[in-house]
Amino acid sequence: MFERLAELAVRRSRLVLAVAVVAMALMGVVGAGAFGKLLGGGFDDPGSESSRAAKVIDERFGGEANLVLLVRAADGRVDGPAAARSGQALVADLKKEKELTNVLSFWDTGGPDLRSRDGDEAMVLAHVTGDEKRQRDRAQKIIDTYTGTYKGALKVRAGGAAAVGSDLSEQVVADLALAETIAIPLTLVLLLFVFGSMVAALLPLLIAVIAIIGSFAQLSLLGSVTEVADTTTNLTTALGLGLGVDYALLMTSRFREQLAAGASVDDAVRRTVHTAGRTVVFSAATVAAALAALMVFPQYFLRSFGYAGVGVVAVAAVGALLVMPALLAVLGHRVNSGRMPWAKPERSDAGAPAWGRLARTVMRRPALTALPLLAVLLLAASPLLGITFGTPDERVLPKDAESRQVSTALREHFNGSEDSALHIVIDQPVGKAPLESYAAGLSGLNGVARVQTSSGTYTGGQRTATGPGSAALARPGAQRISVVSTLTPRSDAAQNLVEDVRTAAAPAGTRPLVGGVDAELIDAKDSIGSRLPLAAGLVVLTTFLLLFLFTGSVVQPLRALVLNLISLAATLGVLTWIFQDGAFSSALGFTAQPMEMSMTVLVLGIAFGLSMDYEVFVTSRIKELHDLGEDDESAVVHGLGHTGRIVSAAAFLLAVSFFAFGTAEISFMQMFGLGSGLAILIDALAVRGVLVPAAMRLLGRSAWYAPRFLRAFHERFGLSETAPDPAAATGTPTPPTPYATHSTET
Template sequence: MFERLAELAIRRSRLVLVIAAVAVALMGVLGAGAFEKLRGGGFDDPASQSTRAAKVIDKKFGGETNLVLLVQAPDGRVDTPAARQSGQALVADLRKEEELTNVVSYWDTGSPDLRSRDGHEAMVLAHVTGDETQQRENARKILDAYTGTHKGALTVQAGGGAAVGNDLSKQVVDDLVLAETIAIPLTLVLLLFVFGSVVAALLPLAIAVIAVIGSFAQLSLLGSVTDVADTATNLTTALGLGLGIDYALLMTSRFREQLAAGASVDDAVQRTVHTAGRTVAFSAATVAAALAALLVFPQYFLRSFGFAGVGVVAIAALGTLFVMPALLAVLGHRVNSGRLPWAKPGHSGARAPMWGRLARSVMRRPALTALPVLAVLLAAASPLLGITFGTPDERVLPKDAASRQVSTALRANFDGSEDSAVNIVIDQPVNKAPLESYAVELSGLKGVVRVETSTGTYAEGQNTATAPGNITLGRPDAQRISLVSALTPKSDAAQNLVKEVRALTPPSGTHPLVGGTDAVLVDSKDSIGGRLPIAVALVALTTFVLLFLFTGSVVQPLRALVLNVISLAATLGVMTWIFQDGNLSSLLGFTAQPMEMSMTVLMFCIAFGLSMDYEVFVTSRIKELHDLGKDNETAVVDGLGHTGRIVSAAAFLLAVSFFAFGTAKISFMQMFGLGSGLAVLIDALAVRGVLVPAAMRLLGRSAWYAPGFLRKLHDRFGLSEGGPELTAAVEPATATSPYVKDATGA
């Protein structure tokens, strides 16, 4: 296959480039509509009890409260005649909106729970209809019409899940634009320093642009056939930009290296495709395998990243394998044009003596050099011992976001909030007596402020004789119960309350479904935690198989897995120290809270895949030299000498793409960007620079061990960077000398 790719690039280079230009233009047109097809949310398990409860409430009771309007009267009191008249007029207008159901307010119920303790604010509750995407659009319409000063009398602010979703969707776009505005120019500057040539620096950026445009096109296609989270745009652009540059950097460096060694342009293209092209294909397979593990989770937030991530990896690899060789064939020696003043003679070669010297020093004293690095990484991982998990809420938004300000006011000024209530639904008929008995027991649970049912309102184990709001709570075929607590939403106590409610004996013959924000968190933990071992096992298994096929050794995959786990643990530990424990919160402008579970899993899979990316970059060259007959130490030293500069440059460039998202205003996107960038740097510098040479020295010849039957399997199905033509070329020489130089002079 690689032989045919090389021949195509050499003989039909201009045709390939014309076809590629047309394809990119078509992808650009298709990708222009991607944002319209993406959805918000996606963090919930569709089969969970909380999701099923929400569906029943939507179907039979008009939906859960997901919009809270916080209303202030102009004279400071909500009980004055003028305020009451204005409030009732507001509610009347809201009830005319097709997008709203279950509109309830303080002014038409008189419920003290809907008025602030100081009497200066009142709540209007409602349900915004539609799925998560429709809710976002409907909420935007309502917020545009009613927030601010309403009819010159009332001041209205919006909170609740629908308002938070609206703020999140707008912030995602703003964050993406800012991140790319920072990343692309900075990446170009770094490429100029890496290559020392304007033309060579532009080539990786060209592939990156193809990958980014292609990623939007595939998001548009995916959004037409399945649910795709809107935050997938951030991942695919960062990943497409980074991987496109990584792969093109490897190809361009190998091509320039071949030209510097005296090869003709055609030979340089052919050799580059045979060697670096194989590495790109295998590297893409390892990254895609790690991201494909996200498909085991039922949450479409994670599944969409799995689909989109695999797609953008494939686009970056295909662009590199087809377009890059054609560009190199057309440019030839002009790839070094536009040489910059700081570029030294021989700058076009990939060999970096510093990395070779580092590897040699490490291999001479493996324990002395590796142990301090291991100690630092393990210390960085230590915060994982206290990690806790949560789901996104208004606190991921900046403090000046309106929906967050409303949530803060509700917690501070009101006795419990309907927006964070535990919602219980019984989807079958229930007699009055057992329903009352059940409500009494619920109201006696620790932390419960009130329980509202169709039979009345209950508190501290007694019926308060207070009528519930005018939301329908009872039907002949179903009953809904609203349990409001004084507990901090998503706290351990709030989650325990959900478990206590589910453990309580219900009315005979009934099967209540328990939902609400705290129930969603409990169910998400169970759902993701239950499937996480499967995802980890799939990642480990596919990585092991792919690295075995690439190296022919069973030890190398195990060594790679162990080192990757250590580096990822260090990264996640640092992110826990920052985002959960609150360190650097004032600098980065976020609110400390439990680690967002879905984003943590996503970051793990992406960081693991990128670690394997660099593993393949380094191991491929070491394996190539080992197959040429060089001893283990020489293969490692020369291999890192050739790839160290590429890996470190690629890591810095990819880290820039991720670190740009550290400017995001959404805290879990900050965590994703900073964590992924840090993981890349730790892997490229600490793992590839120190731990890999140390491990290879300690393992010695056993590093390439495989049982006989697996060796035969690899001989038949395995792949290596050198390709079949290299093996054929060196076989006669290896019979007489263990040290043979390859075509590059290594």
């Protein structure tokens, strides 16, 4: 395969580039429509009890209230004559909107719980119809039409799940634009320092742009056939920019070294594809395998990141394997054009002496150098002892977001929040007496403010008022019950209440379904937790197999997995300290809350995949030297000496693309960016620089152990970066190639 790719780049370079330009244009046209097809949310398991409850409520009762208009009287109380007239007019106008159902307010029900305790504010509840995308668009239309000043007597603000989703979608686009504005110029500056040449620096950025454009095109296509979360645009941008630069950096560095060694342009391209190209393929396979495991989760938030992750890795790899060699073949020695004043001439024996010296020191004193670092990493992981998990709510938005302010006002100014009530649906006939008994029992549970049914409202085990009417909470053969509590949404007490409601004695012959935000949290944790072992098992298995095929050892994959586990634990511990415990919350502008479970899984998947990226870079060089007869210590020292510079450069460049999302206004996107960037740096510097040589020293020759039958299997099917002389086919001798396979010395 690599021979054919190399010959295609050498003999048909301009044709390859012409096809690439056309493909980019087509992908750009397709990708331009991606944002209109992507959805918000996606954190719930569609097969969970809470999701099934929501589906029944949608089909039989017109949907749960997902839009809350918080109305304040401009002068006086909301039950004053002027405010009442305007409020009734507002409700009448809302009921005419085709996108809304179940419009309910203080003015048409007189329910005191829909009015604030001081009487200055009132709620209007409604359900915005449609799927996630239609809800978002329709909610924004309603918000634009009715918020602000209404008829001079009311001040209207929007909240609820639909308003939060709309604010999130708008903020995702703004955060993405800001991150790109920061990451792309900064990446170019860093590439100039790495390569010391304007042309060489622009090549990786070009591959990154191809990766991003291609990824948006595949998101647009996926969005046409399945549910894809809008936040995947952030992943495709960060990962596409990072991996595109990563792979192109490897290819360009290898090509420049070959030219410096005296090879012709064509032979330099061939050797680059044979060696660095193999590493790109294997690295892409390991990253894609880790991200593909996200597809086992039923939440489309995680599944869509699996789709997008695999897609962006594939596009970045294809760009590096097809477009980059063709560009190098056309440019030839002009790849070094635009040399910066500080740049040194490219040398064929370039390496990173500091990395080699560090590796030698660690190899000679593995315990003395590795144990203190291990202690620091374990200390960083210690916050995991107190980790708790949650799902996103309005607090992930900035404090000045209107939907967040409305949610805060509902909790602080009203007797129980209708927005966070538990929704029970019984899709079976229920007699009046059993229904009343069931509702009375629920109203006596700890933390319950009231229970609303078609037969009345219940508090403290007693019926206290007539209900809002069968039109709202009763259908032929079905009943709906609303349980409003005084508990903080998503708190431990609120989750305990869900369990109490689900285990309460139900009317005979019925199976109530319990939904609502707290029920969704419990179901999401159960859903992700139950599938996490499968996802982890798939990642471990595929990683083990791929590393075995690359190294021929059964010990190297185990060593890599253990060190990656330590790195991931340290990263997650630091994230817990920051985002759950609140360290730097003022500086970063977020509200501390339990770790968002889906985003935590996503960060771990990305971090694991990228750690294997650098594992391949380092191990491939060590393995090559080992196979050429160097002793274990020399292979590690020389291997790290020649790969350390590219690993550190690639790590900083990749981390920059993720750290740019630390400027996001959405807190879980800050966590995504900072967590991924931090994991990359810990792995590339601490693990590759210290723990890998220490482990190799302690393992000795056993590091390359494999049973005889597996060695035979590897000899036949295994992967290697070493390739036959590509000049053999042309009859042109290739200059001797030194071991500096991955140097980026400028």
